[in-house]
Amino acid sequence: MRNNLLKGSNALGIFKYSSNQRRIGFASNAQSEIIGNRASAMVRPEPCDQIITEPNAQDVEHQAWLNDHPSALRSFEGMMSIAKGKKIVMFLDYDGTLSPIVDDPELAFMSDTMRSAVREVAKNYPTAIISGRSRDKVYEFVQLNDVYYAGSHGMDIMAPPGRHKFGETKYQRRAVDKKGNEVMIFQPAKEFLPEILEDYSLVEKKVLSVLGRHSRFHLTRGRKVLEIRPSIKWNKGNALEYLLETLGFAESSDVLPIYVGDDVTDEDAFKVIQRRGQGFPILVSRKLKATRASYSLRDPSEVLSFLLRLARWRRN
Numbered sequence: 281m282r283n284n285l286l287k288g289s290n291a292l293g294i295f296k297y298s299s300n301q302r303r304i305g306f307a308s309n310a311q312s313e314i315i316g317n318r319a320s321a322m323v324r325p326e327p328c329d330q331i332i333t334e335p336n337a338q339d340v341e342h343q344a345w346l347n348d349h350p351s352a353l354r355s356f357e358g359m360m361s362i363a364k365g366k367k368i369v370m371f372l373d374y375d376g377t378l379s380p381i382v383d384d385p386e387l388a389f390m391s392d393t394m395r396s397a398v399r400e401v402a403k404n405y406p407t408a409i410i411s412g413r414s415r416d417k418v419y420e421f422v423q424l425n426d427v428y429y430a431g432s433h434g435m436d437i438m439a440p441p442g443r444h445k446f447g448e449t450k451y452q453r454r455a456v457d458k459k460g461n462e463v464m465i466f467q468p469a470k471e472f473l474p475e476i477l478e479d480y481s482l483v484e485k486k487v488l489s490v491l492g493r494h495s496r497f498h499l500t501r502g503r504k505v506l507e508i509r510p511s512i513k514w515n516k517g518n519a520l521e522y523l524l525e526t527l528g529f530a531e532s533s534d535v536l537p538i539y540v541g542d543d544v545t546d547e548d549a550f551k552v553i554q555r556r557g558q559g560f561p562i563l564v565s566r567k568l569k570a571t572r573a574s575y576s577l578r579d580p581s582e583v584l585s586f587l588l589r590l591a592r593w594r595r596n
């Protein structure tokens with residue numbers, strides 16, 4: 281039991297300090313390696329050292345969660361050995377994944393570094409951004425041409441110019457983007473739009489009472505967000521499947537979708553990947569959470585590292 285606790289605390293970057301023990305710290309300073317009593321008397325502990333007695337129950341629980349949902353950065357080589365010879369398709373959520381969570385949704389900008397990482401990934405693998413936001417808003421933030429955009433939880437999908445096939449799909453139509461390029465738009469909930477626009481301001485004030493008058497809609501909750509959605513079976517998971525189909529991978533046995541997301545709405549996409557038995561669902565979270573994801577990343581800065589490694593992996 282004690283060994284297990286210590287194993288957990290080591291993996292969490294916490295170690296027990298005693299003066300007669302060999303100790304390797306995380307400080308870059310060479311002095312952080314101390315051997316024996318004599319040396320320990322000469323060297324002051326580095327500020328990063330944490331002196332603790334036992335990890336608490338929460339640490340142990342978090343470590344158990346990390347064992348079940350290991351870091352996609354630490355597991356990168358293993359993941360890529362599975363990906364070898366397969367066609368990777370990249371799916372990315374926006375808020376909390378490509379941009380940090382901030383109080384004002386209008387200010388949820390992504391960094392230029394993140395933008396160029398996504399651009400690099402999109403050069404190498406088909407890439408889609410699937411967000412709860414409107415498609416236009418996500419495009420405004422991301423501003424990349426060569427990616428698929430799926431707004432409103434996948435209910436409004438746009439393929440990049442020249443990257444689409446126009447089939448007979450009922451809700452699909454040709455359109456022209458702001459730069460005058462022909463794009464393909466897919467909107468399975470289009471017929472609901474007039475009602476959404478008509479009731480929007482009222483919905484903000486009296487969400488539940490409005491819902492009482494619109495049985496065709498239902499309420500979902502995100503991170504500090506109330507959303508009214510058409511009661512159709514369409515979510516980020518359906519969008520992922522639709523995009524794989526659009527890309528010609530519907531029946532493919534060698535496609536490997538990677539989906540990175542942080543919120544409850546991303547669980548639908550994780551579920552689809554689990555069901556297909558192919559691909560990597562990755563949850564972005566610092567906290568232990570119930571999830572269908574197989575891997576984890578702590579925050580958007582780790583997402584950035586993952587994307588950069590993925591782009592580099594293909595180049596090599």
Ligand SMILES: O=P(O)(O)OC[C@H]1O[C@H](O[C@H]2O[C@H](CO)[C@@H](O)[C@H](O)[C@H]2O)[C@H](O)[C@@H](O)[C@@H]1O
Binds near residue numbers: 382543
């Ligand atoms: O699917 P996503 O791309 O993750 O979008 C989900 C929601 O994102 C936005 O809200 C979240 O991010 C905000 C900015 O960081 C934050 O203030 C809010 O608390 C979060 O819930 C967006 O405002 C929603 O419309 C999206 O559904």
